[in-house]
Amino acid sequence: MPPAKKKTVRKKKAVARKKTVGRKRGAAKKKRARRGFPWLKWFVGLVLLAMLVVGGYSLYLSQVVRIKFEGKRWAVPARVYARPLELYTGANLTPARLQAELQALGYRKVKQVKGVAQWSQSGSRFVFHTREFLFWDGVEPAHKVDLRISGNTVSALKDGVSGKPLDVLRLEPPEIGSIYPSHKEDRVLVRRDEIPDHLVAALLAAEDRAYFHHHGINIYSIARALVANVKAGRTVQGGSTLTQQLVKNFFLTPERSLWRKANEALMAIILDARYDKDEILEAYANEVFLGQDGDRAIHGFGLAAYYYFNRPLQELNLSETALLVGLLKGASYYNPRAHPQRALKRRNLVLQLMADQGFIDEELARTAMRQPLGIGEKGRLSSARHPAFIDLVRRQLQRDYQEEDLTSEGLRIFTTLDPWAQQLLDKQIASGLASLEKRRKLPAGSLQAAMVLVSPQGGEIRALSGGREAGFAGFNRALDAVRPIGSLIKPVIYLLALSRPDEYSLVTLLEDEPVRLEDAKGRIWAPKNYDRKAHGLVPLHTALAKSYNLATVHLGLSLGIENVVSLLRKMGVRRPLRPLPSLLLGAVSLSPLEVAQFYQVLASGGFRSPLRAIREIVDSQGRPLQRYPLEITQVAEPGPVYLLNRNLVEVTRVGTGRGIRNYLPESLEVAGKTGTTDELRDSWFAGFSGDWLAVAWVGRDDNKPAGLTGSSGALVLWGRVMKALKPQPLGLLPPEDIVYIWVDPQTGYLSAEHCEGAIAMPFIRGYEPRLRSDCLGEERPPGSFLEHWFD
Amino acid sequence: MPSSGRYQPPEIIAYREPVTPSHARPAPGRAVRALMARAAQQEQAGELVAAAGSLERALRIEPKNPELWNRLAHVRYKQKQYSLAASLAAKSNSFAGQDPALRADNDALIGRARY
Numbered sequence A: 001m002p003p004a005k006k007k008t009v010r011k012k013k014a015v016a017r018k019k020t021v022g023r024k025r026g027a028a029k030k031k032r033a034r035r036g037f038p039w040l041k042w043f044v045g046l047v048l049l050a051m052l053v054v055g056g057y058s059l060y061l062s063q064v065v066r067i068k069f070e071g072k073r074w075a076v077p078a079r080v081y082a083r084p085l086e087l088y089t090g091a092n093l094t095p096a097r098l099q100a101e102l103q104a105l106g107y108r109k110v111k112q113v114k115g116v117a118q119w120s121q122s123g124s125r126f127v128f129h130t131r132e133f134l135f136w137d138g139v140e141p142a143h144k145v146d147l148r149i150s151g152n153t154v155s156a157l158k159d160g161v162s163g164k165p166l167d168v169l170r171l172e173p174p175e176i177g178s179i180y181p182s183h184k185e186d187r188v189l190v191r192r193d194e195i196p197d198h199l200v201a202a203l204l205a206a207e208d209r210a211y212f213h214h215h216g217i218n219i220y221s222i223a224r225a226l227v228a229n230v231k232a233g234r235t236v237q238g239g240s241t242l243t244q245q246l247v248k249n250f251f252l253t254p255e256r257s258l259w260r261k262a263n264e265a266l267m268a269i270i271l272d273a274r275y276d277k278d279e280i281l282e283a284y285a286n287e288v289f290l291g292q293d294g295d296r297a298i299h300g301f302g303l304a305a306y307y308y309f310n311r312p313l314q315e316l317n318l319s320e321t322a323l324l325v326g327l328l329k330g331a332s333y334y335n336p337r338a339h340p341q342r343a344l345k346r347r348n349l350v351l352q353l354m355a356d357q358g359f360i361d362e363e364l365a366r367t368a369m370r371q372p373l374g375i376g377e378k379g380r381l382s383s384a385r386h387p388a389f390i391d392l393v394r395r396q397l398q399r400d401y402q403e404e405d406l407t408s409e410g411l412r413i414f415t416t417l418d419p420w421a422q423q424l425l426d427k428q429i430a431s432g433l434a435s436l437e438k439r440r441k442l443p444a445g446s447l448q449a450a451m452v453l454v455s456p457q458g459g460e461i462r463a464l465s466g467g468r469e470a471g472f473a474g475f476n477r478a479l480d481a482v483r484p485i486g487s488l489i490k491p492v493i494y495l496l497a498l499s500r501p502d503e504y505s506l507v508t509l510l511e512d513e514p515v516r517l518e519d520a521k522g523r524i525w526a527p528k529n530y531d532r533k534a535h536g537l538v539p540l541h542t543a544l545a546k547s548y549n550l551a552t553v554h555l556g557l558s559l560g561i562e563n564v565v566s567l568l569r570k571m572g573v574r575r576p577l578r579p580l581p582s583l584l585l586g587a588v589s590l591s592p593l594e595v596a597q598f599y600q601v602l603a604s605g606g607f608r609s610p611l612r613a614i615r616e617i618v619d620s621q622g623r624p625l626q627r628y629p630l631e632i633t634q635v636a637e638p639g640p641v642y643l644l645n646r647n648l649v650e651v652t653r654v655g656t657g658r659g660i661r662n663y664l665p666e667s668l669e670v671a672g673k674t675g676t677t678d679e680l681r682d683s684w685f686a687g688f689s690g691d692w693l694a695v696a697w698v699g700r701d702d703n704k705p706a707g708l709t710g711s712s713g714a715l716v717l718w719g720r721v722m723k724a725l726k727p728q729p730l731g732l733l734p735p736e737d738i739v740y741i742w743v744d745p746q747t748g749y750l751s752a753e754h755c756e757g758a759i760a761m762p763f764i765r766g767y768e769p770r771l772r773s774d775c776l777g778e779e780r781p782p783g784s785f786l787e788h789w790f791d
Numbered sequence B: 001m002p003s004s005g006r007y008q009p010p011e012i013i014a015y016r017e018p019v020t021p022s023h024a025r026p027a028p029g030r031a032v033r034a035l036m037a038r039a040a041q042q043e044q045a046g047e048l049v050a051a052a053g054s055l056e057r058a059l060r061i062e063p064k065n066p067e068l069w070n071r072l073a074h075v076r077y078k079q080k081q082y083s084l085a086a087s088l089a090a091k092s093n094s095f096a097g098q099d100p101a102l103r104a105d106n107d108a109l110i111g112r113a114r115y
Helices: A002-018 A020-034 A038-070 A095-104 A197-207 A219-232 A242-251 A258-274 A277-287 A300-309 A318-329 A340-356 A362-370 A387-398 A403-408 A419-439 A486-498 A540-545 A549-559 A561-570 A581-585 A592-603 A638-653 A658-662 A714-725 A786-790 B030-044 B048-061 B066-078 B082-096 B100-114
Strands: A078-081 A118-122 A125-129 A133-135 A138-140 A144-150 A153-159 A175-179 A185-187 A289-293 A296-299 A412-415 A448-454 A461-465 A509-512 A536-539 A614-618 A624-627 A671-676 A682-688 A693-699 A738-743 A759-764
Touching: A038 A242, A038 A258, A078 A387, A095 A118, A095 A125, A095 A144, A095 A419, A175 A387, A185 A300, A197 A242, A197 A277, A197 A318, A197 A340, A242 A258, A242 A277, A258 A277, A277 A300, A289 A300, A289 A318, A296 A300, A300 A318, A318 A340, A318 A362, A340 A362, A387 A403, A387 A412, A387 A461, A387 A614, A419 A448, A419 A461, A419 A714, A448 A592, A448 A714, A461 A592, A486 A540, A486 A549, A486 A561, A486 A581, A486 A592, A486 A638, A486 A671, A486 A682, A509 A540, A509 A549, A536 A540, A540 A549, A540 A638, A549 A561, A549 A581, A561 A581, A592 A638, A592 A682, A592 A693, A638 A658, A638 A671, A638 A738, A638 A759, A658 A714, A671 A714, A682 A714, A693 A714, B030 B048, B030 B066, B048 B066, B066 B082, B066 B100, B082 B100
Parallel strands: A078 A412, A185 A296
Antiparallel strands: A078 A175, A118 A125, A125 A144, A133 A138, A144 A153, A289 A296, A412 A614, A448 A461, A448 A693, A509 A536, A614 A624, A671 A682, A682 A693, A738 A759
16 A cells, blocks of 8 residues: 555654654754745645644544553453362372373473473383462472372372472463453463563564664655565555554554554554553564464464463474464464465574574574474363363353453463363263264264263362263253253162161162052053062162162152152252152253262262362462362261162162173272163263262253163263273271171071171161071070060 | 160171272371371461362362361361361261271361351
8 A cells, every 4th residue: 555655654754743853854844935935835834734633633543542552451361271280199190191281281292301391201200390380379389390100100209300209299280271252362461571582583573673763663664565566566565563563453443544554654653652662562462363263363472372382482492483473474374284384484484584684593593494383283181172161160150250350351260170081081972972873773973972070079070071072162961951860869769768767778678569649630650660560579779779660659759759859959959849759760850960969969978069160260460369169068967878879889789780890890899870761861870989970961962762771871981981080999988877787688687697698788876677587586695585576 | 886785696797898998098198298287387377268278189189088177177167167167077077987086076176166
C-alpha cells in the first residue's frame, strides 16, 4: 500500500511536533512563507489547521493506547496441571513410567546431565536435573537427582551433587490443558527478563533491524519496501516495524485500508513515544500469533515454546528460537508439523539474516542450520489433552468461580489427574471395547464405555474416561451417561443388613423365593433371578456373591426401602430416589462418577470423601487462592463394612465376578460387584484394590441392548485396566470388633477347624452364631446351659 | 470374647485375617517421616493449613498409616473443624490395629470433638 505509507510519514511529523525535529521544520516553512509567496500563507494556515486536527486526533489515539496498554492487556487462560509425581525410596515406579514423566515435562535426554531439564539413563539408574517450581505451599527448588529403580520401585534417591540421600521430592506437575475463553486465544505470559537475547536478536534480524533506533516507524524500510513492491507489482515486502505489528494486532481490525495504515503508523509513534522499547517488546512477544491447535489459537512466544517444543522459552536453543521467529511471517504456511521443509527453509533464512547482521557468527549460524527442527511430538503424556477430565475440572470450578475468572486471570489449577493411569485407561478402553465387539460378533464401534479411577482413601479422581475416543471432547459418559445401575446397588442393601448384627450376619439364611408385588395401580412386579430359578434358603454371603435377586428383594423389603434410600444418601448419592421395590434391584439411574462416589465409602471402610478432581488453585502470582482439602465423614461402622468387603472379595473369588481371575492372580485380593440391567442394556463393574477404586460401564449410546452382562462386558474392561495398573492387594484390616469363627457353611452353625467343610467367617464380636453344628454338638462345655434350649 | 460367660468353647478361635498382607501396617517410610517432621514444624509455627497440606501429601504416599490420620485429626481440631477431626480420628482407629496408645488418643480426641 504505497500511498498509505507516504501519508503516514506526514502525519508522523504532526504528532512528533513536541520533538525538536518537528519544531525546526515548522519554523523553516514559516520563514519561506514570508518571502513573497502570499498563497503560501493559506497553505501554511491549512497545514496548521491540519496539524491541529491531527494533533487532537493524536491525543485521542494516545488515550486509546494508554487505556489498552496500561490496563489488563490479555485474558490469560487458567492453566491446568496434573498431579506432581512424588519420588521417594520405596515408591512404585518403572523406568518406562519415569521416562514418560520426564519427557512429558520436556526434559531432554543427554549423555551427561549438565543443566536444568536434562536427564540421562544408564540401565536402571537415572540422573536428572529438575526445574524449580512454585507449588501452593512453597517453592520446590531445582535439584540434581540420582535415582535407581529396581523391581519396579525406587531403590535409591540421592542428591546428584552431594550424594546425600533425599527424603522426598516432587517433580513439577505436567500441564494438561488450559481453560481458554470463547475467542480461543491461549497464551503463557513471559516477562521481558524471560525473553532470551537470541530471541531478541532473531526478531531484530528478521523483522525490524532498527527497532532500538527508530521512533515507532522506520521511513527507510518503508521506502525500501515501497521500491520492492513497485518493482514486483505486488506486495512482496512489508516495511512494518515491530511496534507497528504490535499496534496492528493490538488495536486494529485486520482490514487493509489507507485509513487503518495511517492509524497504525500514528499509534506506533505514540506508543514509541510513551513507552519504553523493552516494554513494547515484551508486549509484542506476548501478543503475536504463532500457530493454531484445533480451535485454540497459540499466542505469544511463551506458549509457542511449549506448543512446539514442550519446554519453557528460556530453554530453547538458537535454531529452535529462530524457527519460532520464522513463524511470524505465516504461522500456518510455515507450520513445522505440517510443512517441515518450508519451516526449515524459513528458519535457516532467519539464521542467515542473524549472521548477515552480525548478531551471530557464520560458524554458529551454520551449526544451527544443520540441526533438525526438533519439534516435540504431540500426543505424549502432557500434550495429549484429556478432554473428559478437563471437563470434570471445569464443572467443579464453575461451582466456585466465574467463567471469566477462569479464562482470563491466569489462574493455575492443580488437579489430581495421574497422566500415566489416564494413558493406560484410554488405551485399555479402546482396545478392550474392540476386542469385546470382535469376541461377541457385535458391529465394530457399536459399544461405548466410561470409567472412573479413584484413590480409595482420599477420594481423588486419578483418571476418567468419557468414551472410547479419548482425545475427542464429546459426550462425557463418565459424568453424563446416567443409567440404571442394576445389581451395583446390592452392596448397599447388604451393608444395611450387616449394620444390624443382632439380626444379620454373613451366614444368616435368606429366602430366595419368588416375589410378586402389586403396586397401587394394580401393576404386578415379579422379578426373577438371572438363572430363572429360586434357590430356597441361601446364606446371606452367597446371595450377594451370586447376586440373587429374589433373596435381595426379600432382604430389602424386610429392612425397609426407605432405610436403603437413606443409606444411599449418606453414602453420597444426591439424585432424587423413589423408594419403590424395584430400587432394590437397581432401578436407580446414576452416572459412573456417582457410582464411584458411593463405592468409595466401601473402599475406605465406611468414610465418605467427596470425590475431588482439584487440589489447589493459585493466582497468576502463585499465591494460594483455594484448597480442596481431604475431607471425610464417617457414614458406616467399620465392622459391618469389613464384613461386606469380605463378601465382595468372595464375589471376585467364586461369585459373579470370578472372571477377574483371567486378569489378576488368585493371590491378589480385590473386591467388586457386577451389575446388569434389563435386556442387557447396561453392563457395570465396580470394585477396588488396596490402591485403586474403579467403576466401569459398557453399553450403547442409543440405549439398545448391548448383549453384555456385568461380567461379560464391564468386568473385562475393569480387569484389563487393573492388570495394567499393577494394583496393590486389598489388604483389609479387620477392625477391633471383628472375630473369625469356624462355622458350617450350609447352616451357619458353630463348627470347628477339624469339622468337615468348616470355614472361618468374620463376625462382629458379641454377635457370633450360637447354634452348634452336629460336629460340635457332642462336646458341650460346662456351664453353657442356654444352648440346650436351642438344640 | 463374649462377656456373657454363656459359653467358653475352647475350639472357637478368634482368627487373624488369613491373608493379611505384610504392608498393612508398615513402619512409616523415610518420605513420610520427613513429611511428618515438616508438618510438626509447621504446626508449631502455627501454619496449620500448611501442616495439613504436608500431612495430606504424606497420606497420598501411605494412605493406611494410622499415625498420619491421627496427626491430621489434631490439626483439624486446632482449626476448630471438630466433626472432621472426629471422623479423622475414627479413621485412624480403623487402621490402628493393636496400638492402645494411639487408640486412646483418638478416642480422647473424638470425645473432645463431639463434646
